[in-house]
Amino acid sequence: MKRIYLDYAATTPAAPAVVEAMLPFFSGVFGNPSSTHAFGKEARDAVEKARETLAHFIGAKPQEIVFTSGGTESNNTALKGIALANRNRGNHIITSSIEHHSITESCAFLEKNGFSVTYLPVDREGFVSPDEVRKHISRKTILLSLMHANNEIGTLQPIAEIASIAKAEGIYFHTDAVQTFGHLPVEVESLHLDLLSVSAHKLYGPKGVGALYVRSGTRISPFLHGGTQERGRRASTHNVPGIVGFGKAVEIARADAFNEGKRLVPMRDRLIRGILERVRHACLNGHPSKRLPGNVNVSFRGVEGELVLLSLDKKGIACSTGSACSAESTGPSHVLLALGLPHDLVAGSLRLTLGKFTREEEIDSVLEVLPAVVEEIRSLSFFEA
Ligand SMILES: *Cc1c(COP(=O)(O)O)cnc(C)c1O
Numbered sequence: 001m002k003r004i005y006l007d008y009a010a011t012t013p014a015a016p017a018v019v020e021a022m023l024p025f026f027s028g029v030f031g032n033p034s035s036t037h038a039f040g041k042e043a044r045d046a047v048e049k050a051r052e053t054l055a056h057f058i059g060a061k062p063q064e065i066v067f068t069s070g071g072t073e074s075n076n077t078a079l080k081g082i083a084l085a086n087r088n089r090g091n092h093i094i095t096s097s098i099e100h101h102s103i104t105e106s107c108a109f110l111e112k113n114g115f116s117v118t119y120l121p122v123d124r125e126g127f128v129s130p131d132e133v134r135k136h137i138s139r140k141t142i143l144l145s146l147m148h149a150n151n152e153i154g155t156l157q158p159i160a161e162i163a164s165i166a167k168a169e170g171i172y173f174h175t176d177a178v179q180t181f182g183h184l185p186v187e188v189e190s191l192h193l194d195l196l197s198v199s200a201h202k203l204y205g206p207k208g209v210g211a212l213y214v215r216s217g218t219r220i221s222p223f224l225h226g227g228t229q230e231r232g233r234r235a236s237t238h239n240v241p242g243i244v245g246f247g248k249a250v251e252i253a254r255a256d257a258f259n260e261g262k263r264l265v266p267m268r269d270r271l272i273r274g275i276l277e278r279v280r281h282a283c284l285n286g287h288p289s290k291r292l293p294g295n296v297n298v299s300f301r302g303v304e305g306e307l308v309l310l311s312l313d314k315k316g317i318a319c320s321t322g323s324a325c326s327a328e329s330t331g332p333s334h335v336l337l338a339l340g341l342p343h344d345l346v347a348g349s350l351r352l353t354l355g356k357f358t359r360e361e362e363i364d365s366v367l368e369v370l371p372a373v374v375e376e377i378r379s380l381s382f383f384e385a
Helices: 016-025 038-058 071-085 101-111 130-136 159-169 240-256 259-278 305-314 325-329 334-338 343-347 360-380
Strands: 065-068 092-096 116-120 141-145 172-176 195-199 210-214 282-284 295-300 349-353
Touching: 016 240, 038 065, 038 240, 065 071, 071 101, 071 141, 071 172, 071 195, 071 210, 092 101, 101 116, 116 130, 130 159, 141 159, 159 172, 259 282, 259 295, 259 360, 295 305, 305 349, 305 360, 334 343, 343 349
Parallel strands: 092 116, 092 141, 141 172, 172 195
Antiparallel strands: 065 210, 195 210, 282 295, 295 349
């Protein structure tokens, strides 16, 4: 059976050139970048080269990049690190109600530890309103954290506009750009960012490595205490192969000049149109065009998205309901609930995310298979509409 992967928002395969770039750093160039000798220097040079590549790509200085173990650690560090280091200035944090769990759970932890968090509502398409942001800023607000693009419904937030509000008020602004980094332009000056989380495995790099951009002068506590790696901002021996692979993935993304996105948009729109035309009682979640180039999120009335997913998986088509992280918990998606969708549409959602290896024929296959799958499940559950 030919398998079709439509879950690029959960993870991407490492590009062959990424793997090739990493290989020498497992046992050939194995030194510890913190060692003074030549073995250490070789590894250190490779780490610094990756740091420069990454910094250059987002318009930052190399010393503003902190390598981490991924998007989750970057988000945890941004929130807890800013909260702890700026406690004397205030204890209020503003975020949205549709953030990734690594943000919402960090906020929940901070709430248990003396901080107060405002979760901004979103409209039916997933947008946070700048007016809503203004309304909730107080003298105690120290941080505003808003994701660049949502991982479930693909909605692209007006980050630059909202970040400029934070800037005018002297509040730190953080964005989780894990879904956009390498796919759409992410630039720290034009977006007015103080902190930015990115992850390698969402842009054809290896898993377990990411970065946090921290603007010079930002007061932030480290998340991991220990050695003085990363200028004392993140202890632990560097993941040298991972960082090298991350650098390579960024180089490839830079050379691609966001052409992958331009190729995906028409395919995405054909898939959306096809589903809405061929499947009865289907609707699109998120905005028709202000969404990630590869994101399709639809809901079907009268079916469990989970059953559609399992049935598609048996036919070799891999997609998801909501986010990969909620696959194990099976609770309803907090993102779709925040949009104000009725419960049956929340339960009946399906996310299909396209990427580098997605072909037109695969879209055809999904459009052929999906309508019958949905109807079959409906017939078993006595759906009537
Ligand atoms: C995947 C993802 C993360 C987590 O990144 P990891 O590197 O897997 O820890 C955080 N935020 C968003 C929006 C994501 O899509």
